Amino acid sequence: MIVRCGRCGSQFDVPGVGRHLCPVCGTPNDVRAAGNGEGIQAPPQPLPPEAPSPKVICPGCGYKFIVGNIEVAPCPNCGEAVTVAAEDLPAEEGEEE
Numbered sequence: 001m002i003v004r005c006g007r008c009g010s011q012f013d014v015p016g017v018g019r020h021l022c023p024v025c026g027t028p029n030d031v032r033a034a035g036n037g038e039g040i041q042a043p044p045q046p047l048p049p050e051a052p053s054p055k056v057i058c059p060g061c062g063y064k065f066i067v068g069n070i071e072v073a074p075c076p077n078c079g080e081a082v083t084v085a086a087e088d089l090p091a092e093e094g095e096e097e
């Protein structure tokens with residue numbers, strides 16, 4: 001396995017876990033099991049994708065608009081009160097960020 005010297009940064013091959021001297025600078029490096037090794041940082045947990053802003057389609061005029069976390073939003077086009085129910089929306093193309 002390849003380890004990285006904690007002092008000089010040189011990478012060298014070791015037969016396994018244990019204490020191994022860096023061939024470049026002689027610093028002993030404690031080698032632990034893969035995943036907890038020297039200089040190896042576990043990648044941060046990926047954050048779950050943020051929920052997109054809910055969109056509703058006005059049943060009166062068909063105007064689609066973004067609403068916040070509210071239950072009923074007035075349509076900006078015709079003024080009709082539109083009930084927000086994100087799960088009823090058709091799937092978006094996924095092009096929007």
Ligand SMILES: [Zn+2]
Nearest residue numbers: 005008022025
């Ligand atoms: Zn070294």
Ligand SMILES: [Zn+2]
Nearest residue numbers: 058061075078
């Ligand atoms: Zn409308």
